[in-house]
Amino acid sequence: MDAGLHEEPRKGAVRLDVSLQYIDQDRPRAGVHPAAVGQVPNAEHNEIRTINRVWNVRADYDIDARWGASLQLPIIARSHDHLSVDDGSNEHWSFTGAGDLIALVRYAVITKKDETGPSVLLTASVKFPTGRTSARNEKERAEVSIQPGTGSFDFTGGAIYSQNAAKLPNLQGHYSWLPLFVSGSYRVNNPGSRRYRMGDQVQANAGGSFAILDRLDLLAQANLLVKLRDDNGDTGEDTSFTGGTFAYLSPGLRWHLTKGLSTYGLVQLPVYQYVSQEQINSAWNLVVGATFEF
Numbered sequence: 001m002d003a004g005l006h007e008e009p010r011k012g013a014v015r016l017d018v019s020l021q022y023i024d025q026d027r028p029r030a031g032v033h034p035a036a037v038g039q040v041p042n043a044e045h046n047e048i049r050t051i052n053r054v055w056n057v058r059a060d061y062d063i064d065a066r067w068g069a070s071l072q073l074p075i076i077a078r079s080h081d082h083l084s085v086d087d088g089s090n091e092h093w094s095f096t097g098a099g100d101l102i103a104l105v106r107y108a109v110i111t112k113k114d115e116t117g118p119s120v121l122l123t124a125s126v127k128f129p130t131g132r133t134s135a136r137n138e139k140e141r142a143e144v145s146i147q148p149g150t151g152s153f154d155f156t157g158g159a160i161y162s163q164n165a166a167k168l169p170n171l172q173g174h175y176s177w178l179p180l181f182v183s184g185s186y187r188v189n190n191p192g193s194r195r196y197r198m199g200d201q202v203q204a205n206a207g208g209s210f211a212i213l214d215r216l217d218l219l220a221q222a223n224l225l226v227k228l229r230d231d232n233g234d235t236g237e238d239t240s241f242t243g244g245t246f247a248y249l250s251p252g253l254r255w256h257l258t259k260g261l262s263t264y265g266l267v268q269l270p271v272y273q274y275v276s277q278e279q280i281n282s283a284w285n286l287v288v289g290a291t292f293e294f
Contacts, residue, residue, distance in 0.1 A: 093142045
């Protein structure tokens, strides 16, 4: 889901956004089809379930009418289970830790000339290796791919196009603009812990919001995520079980509590899931959050 900024910077504006993302990966899939655990044999272990609870704290500052900057820090609570191929035992991890800090800058290459004009933003971000990479259970360290931090410097470039499409009445008879956006990004990942390298990622999103009441917006998005295959580095992990393509529809609501405070929630529903070999996927994802602007 795209919870980023789609409007061009407004000089001096400061925003604080806090959100919680919940993803319960408990459905094995081989290619595009549901599968049984271990249907595609793995030499070391077969994945059963991973539950992710990710708190994201993001602070945004608009430097002037074209430039803006953001800092984002995730706090990740994760539990993971898989079956050992050697003896069939269940191996479990449960941990919480800070993820990698992300610093982002954005620049409005096209600014709105009027309420119906388009806006185009370019974004660039750096992910720093600040997150926890040593989470373990009573026996061993968790796999590199499920640690809160990757131990790598990663870089993302993107673009966002937004425009008001029309002015429509809500259920209270008041008119407001219908804003739409399209965004895309590419993340280049580098080797991190034990030289393990997460696969690069491509994301594309499109959506908008409609004010059904004066203080209540209906949100709708379409999301595409493409994950390239990982490189196992010095870990010996079988990375043929990584990578995939995922498409979602994400409806939601946003409630404007006061002029500067709003809350929101979106449910991400998969419409297409393709994975390399066999991987565990979720039936739905959820994000809820609040944004305060001052």
